[in-house]
Amino acid sequence: MPYHTNKKAFYTDAPGILLMRFILTSVACAVTASAASYLLAEYVWSNIGYTAELRTTLLRVFQIAASIVMFALPAAIFWRRTGYGIKNGLRLSAPKWRTVAYAVIIMFAIQPFIQFIVMFTRDFLEYSLSADTFAGLKNIQAVRENAINAITGDKSWGSFPLSIIILGLVPALTEEFFFRGTLQRLLLRVTHRGYLAILITSAVFTAVHFDYFNCAGIFVCSVVLGYLYLYSSSLWVPVAFHFASNSWNILMMYLIAATGYDADAGTSRIPWWSALISAAMILLVMRIMRNASYMERRKEHVTLRK
Incomplete structure (x- = not known):
């Protein structure tokens, strides 16, 4: 459920509370990305069976995924859950x-x-x-x-x-x-x-x-x-x-x-x-x-x- 059903929640909720919600959402996404990075380092990058081309491909995919999870996802979740909407919020x-x-x-x-x-x-x-x-x-x-x-x-x-x-x-x-x-x-x-x-x-x-x-x-x-x-x-x-x-x-x-x-x-x-x-x-x-x-x-x- 969104924090607010009011489309103008961004302007009615306390700014400090909104900022804290965004920070907590960002931390959760960063922890998720860090855990994924650890698992990749432990079980993928250390696997000597992977060719150089495959490693490069996996690294590129991970780079895109990490950018989305760490930056775009927290912003999308925040604006979606405020009820203000991603397009209007951003x-x-x-x-x-x-x-x-x-x-x-x-x-x-x-x-x-x-x-x-x-x-x-x-x-x-x-x-x-x-x-x-x-x-x-x-x-x-x-x-x-x-x-x-x-x-x-x-x-x-x-x-x-x-x-x-x-x-x-x-x-x-x-x-x-x-x-x-x-x-x-x-x-x-x-x-x-x-x-x-x-x-x-x-x-x-x-x-x-x-x-x-x-x-x-x-x-x-x-x-x-x-x-x-x-x-x-x-x-x-x-x-x-x-x-x-x-x-x-x-x-x-x-x-x-x-x-x-x-x-x-x-x-x-x-x-x-x-x-x-x-x-x-x-x-x-x-x-x-x-x-x-x-x-x-x-x-x-x-x-x-x-």
Whole structure:
């Protein structure tokens, strides 16, 4: 039975109670996914009878299933059981094509800035941490990259569409359902501050990725995603940004594998002025989006008063 039969339960129930329900649902789904991961590691990955191709296939299936169970399922259960509905709860209304275009423009404009702060973060960690600690972080990063490489396989172009689906489309959908579509909306009701809800959501989003060298870049992207959702009122806009960003990174991985380019050779450093221009472009487009959102709400308000 749903928590409420009232379709407006999201606006009538206490925000703190709703947030706690979502957290408990998320924990239950995460425990389920962790148990499944343990069973796979114990009885599947350790089986020497499996071929490399079969292991890759199983890993791809598990990656999709884990994303759905850990992110999409808690959001779907929560909105279904509040009685508000998945479509209304997540705000899956069709966006204006203009806002989707803004999201894609921002995705490309943000790349120099992201690369600069990732480079800065790596340099900062290397100089501020001990050699052993930094080496430990590099080992953790290598494990994460090896898991991605196991999913992409030999990075032949024949596997590129499948990698786009598994590592690009599925995470974009499931993670946005969870973080922007549900967590950010709940935090906005609790805090009544858009920027605070976005910052808290971004901190959680960054933490679950376990990517130490790219943590600053992930956080910045999450903040952008949060404002895209806030200004557009449609989850499809941050989904478009997220999918485009993931796909761009996957494309770079395949191009590096095809060309043999060494990204750590020291020739890929981004100049500060390029990052500054990138940041200025992002702020400009976001300002345009905010003004357009304000004018749209004002127009709707005037229409309702007539």
